Amino acid sequence: MTTTPRQLRLGAYFTGAGVQGDSWRHPAAHTDAYRNFDRYKEYAQKLEAACFDALFFYDNVFAASDATTVSTAPLSPRWDPLVLVAALALVTQRIGLVATVSTSYSEPYNVARHFASLDHLSQGRVGWNIVTSTAGGENFNLPAHRDHAERYARAHEFVDVVTGLWDSWADDAFLENKASGQWADPAKLHLLHHVGQHFRVKGPLNAPRPVQGWPVLCQAGSSEAGKNLAARVGELLYTAAQDIDEARDFYRDVKARAVRYGRSPEQIHILPGVMPVIGRTHAEANAKFAELLAYRDTDVQLRALSSYASLGVDLTGLSPSDRVPLPEHIPETNAHKSRQKLLVDWIRHERPTVQQLLTRWSAGGHRMLVGTPQSIADDFAHWFHTGACDGFNVMFSSTPGGLDDFVELVVPELQRRGLFRTAYTGHTLREHLGLPRPAFPAQPAQPQPLAA
C-alpha cells in the first residue's frame, strides 16, 4: 500500500474474563475486568496510543463447574466479545477490534449481521476470529462437543455463507433518493441461495455491506484442518510457537498452502503469541517473572494444564522438582490437538521438571519472553526478519502492569528501530494491515479441500 519498509503487526490478546496471565493474585492486578468495562476501555485506549493494529478477545461457550476449578480459576465469567467490541468502538478511533465467535454454536445469518453492524459502528475496524470451539456442545442441545472433523467442515461452509451474506448488497445499493422515491437499486442486490451440507441460507442479509467489504478474517487453529482453513480464508492468524524453527515451519507451511489456494502470501499475516515480562535490566525482568510465578498456585496450574492439554501423564501430587513422567499413551483429544502435540514433543525431548513444565506453560502454551526492551526488540526483529512471523500477538503477563510495561518500554524501542509505526496512516483494520478491500461480489475462496 505504501513505500514504508515492511513493519511488524502487533495484536493484543485478551481473555475477556476477569484477569490476564493467570496472575490475578498479584497485588496490582485488576480482577474486575469481566464486569467493569472501564478496565477494557483503559487497555484499548493505551494500546491505541501505542499504535497497535488490533486487540483481540478470546472466547468460549461454556464454564467449568467443578468446585475446585470454580474456586481457583479466574476465567469463568467473561464478556460477550460482540458487546465488548461494540462498546470499545465508541471509545477508540483507530485501533482494530477483533471478536471471537464460534462456527460450531452459532448461525451464519446472525454472525454476518453482528459483524456487519460492528463494522459500520467502528467505521471499518473489526475482525472476526473464526473458531470451532474447544467445548460447549452440552449448552447447545448436543450430548457432547462436536467432532473435530465435523467442526472444520462446518467452519469452511460457515465462513462461505457469512462472506456471501456480507456481499448481499453492493456498496452503492442504497440510493436514499428522496426526489425520485427510489430507496435502493435492485440490480445491486445479490441473493446467496446457499444450499450446502450444513447450512441452507437464502439471503439477502438485512444489513448494508460492511465498511471494509468484509471484516478481517482471523483464525487460530494449528491442526491440519486448522491450517487448511487458515490458508483458504484467514487473513490474520494467531498461532502458538515456542521456538523459532517451529514458527518458521508453520509460516512456510501455511503460506505455501495459501498459494495452492490461489492466494498471495502477503494476504496472510501470521502473529505468534508471546508473553513478555519486561525489566529495565535483565535482573529486574527476572525478578518480575519470579514474582509473577510466586503468585501462582502450583496445584491450580497443574490442574489447569492437565485439563487443557491431555498429556497422558498424571501430574497431581508431584512436587516442583520432580521430573515429569514420560507420556506413554497419548489420549485422543477433540480440542487443542496442536497444543497437545507441542507439549508432548517437548516433554519427550527435554525431560523437564514439573517446575520447568509449569514455567513453559505459564503463558497458556505460548512463548514467555523475559528480558529488557532491547533484548525483546532484538528477539522480535530476529523472528520478523528470518521468516518466522509477520508480527506478534502480545499477551500481557498482568493488567495493567504487563501492558503498561510493553507500551511504555518495548513499543518505543521498536519504533526507534523503524520496526513499528509511530502513527496510524490508515483508518480501517484492512488499511492498518495492508489488506485489500474485497471487490463486490468478492471472488469466492477456492472451495476444494487442499490436496497435499
Place this chain on the structure above:
Amino acid sequence: MTTTPRQLRLGAYFTGAGVQGDSWRHPAAHTDAYRNFDRYKEYAQKLEAACFDALFFYDNVFAASDATTVSTAPLSPRWDPLVLVAALALVTQRIGLVATVSTSYSEPYNVARHFASLDHLSQGRVGWNIVTSTAGGENFNLPAHRDHAERYARAHEFVDVVTGLWDSWADDAFLENKASGQWADPAKLHLLHHVGQHFRVKGPLNAPRPVQGWPVLCQAGSSEAGKNLAARVGELLYTAAQDIDEARDFYRDVKARAVRYGRSPEQIHILPGVMPVIGRTHAEANAKFAELLAYRDTDVQLRALSSYASLGVDLTGLSPSDRVPLPEHIPETNAHKSRQKLLVDWIRHERPTVQQLLTRWSAGGHRMLVGTPQSIADDFAHWFHTGACDGFNVMFSSTPGGLDDFVELVVPELQRRGLFRTAYTGHTLREHLGLPRPAFPAQPAQPQPLAA
C-alpha cells in the same frame, strides 16, 4: 416503590432501519440512521433528556428481495439491535435500552450471554424483547418459517432456559479474594441441567448474574399464544390497539391471565403503540399529517399492507377513493395473526375507502393521534386512568421532526399534569418501571399452559 402517584410509562419505538414512520421522502427526514450511529445517539440522548423509560428496537431476520420492494421500501438494511444497544449504553446514563432477539432463530445460551453482558455494560438498563419472528426460516436452514404453534412452544422453553442461565451464579459468587486465593464460591453456583422438548442446556453461563438479576422481559405478541406468553413471563408489553375498548379488553385479559399464572398485575406494564402527529393548533397538526401522507406513495403503501397483513382482498390497482372490497375468505397466516384480525374486523365494520385504510395503516397497524399537546395529553390521561394502558410506546412519525415535537411539546404537557416524571429517580430499567429485582435463584414461572 415510592409514594409518587402512578405515572405513565413511556417507551420509544425504533425500527433500527434507515427511516421512521415510512416518511423517508419528507425533506427533513433522516434516511441514513441504518448506517450512521450518530442519528441514534442523538435520538437516545433527546429521549433521555425527556426522561423516557426506555427505547426499543424492533427487529427481523430477513430482507425482502423482490425488485419493487427493494426499490421503494426503506426497511431492508438495519442495525443488529445488540450492537446498537451496546453502543447506546455508552452514550446514555439512565434511559432503558430494549433489544429484540428472536427465539425462533437463536440459541438460548448465546442470547443469555448477550443480555448479561449488555446489562453489565449499561449497569442495569437493558430489556429483551422476546419475539418469535414473522419470517426468516429460509435464512436458518429451514424450508419455511417455523409454524406459529411451534414458535410459541419454543419461545416458552427458550425464555425458561435464558432466565435459568442468568441465575447460574449468585450475585455474590465471585469473591476475587487475592489473599486467600479463592476466586469464586462453588456453593453459589447453580447448574441448570435443562432437558426439554426443544433445548438441552447444561450451564452454567460464563457470565456473572446481570445487574438487574434478569434484564426486563418485554413482549409483543397479541394472539392467544402471544397473550399467554406475555401473561406468564412478560413485564413490559408492546401492543397494538386502535380504540380504547379494544385496549381495555386486552389490558383486562392479559392481567387476568397473569393472575392465573400466580403473578401480580402490577408486574406487567402494558404500552399500546401510538404515533402522534403534533401541532401547536389542530390546524397545524392536520397540515403536518397531510404533509406526511403526501410524501408517501400509495402503491408502495398498498403493497406493504398487502404483504404485511394478508387481507384476502386484492388492493392493487384501486384508487384512493375506491371502497375496500369486503374480505370474503381470510387466508390463514403464520405471522401477525392479531394484526390481521384487527384490520379485517375494522374493514367489515367500517367499509372504508382505500385512502381511509391507508391512513389507518399509516402507523403500521398502530394508532395515529393527530392533535395538539393538550389534546394528546388528554387522550393519554383518559386511556391511562380508565384501564386501557400503563403508558404508551411512542412511534415517531418522522425523525428527527416527529421526535422533537413529542419531547418538546407533549412531554412538558404530561409533566405539568403530573402524569410523567420530571427526573429519573432510579438507575436501572427495573427501577424506572417499579419492577422487583428477581431473587436468586428466581422463582421459576409457572410452567403449565393456561387453562382458560
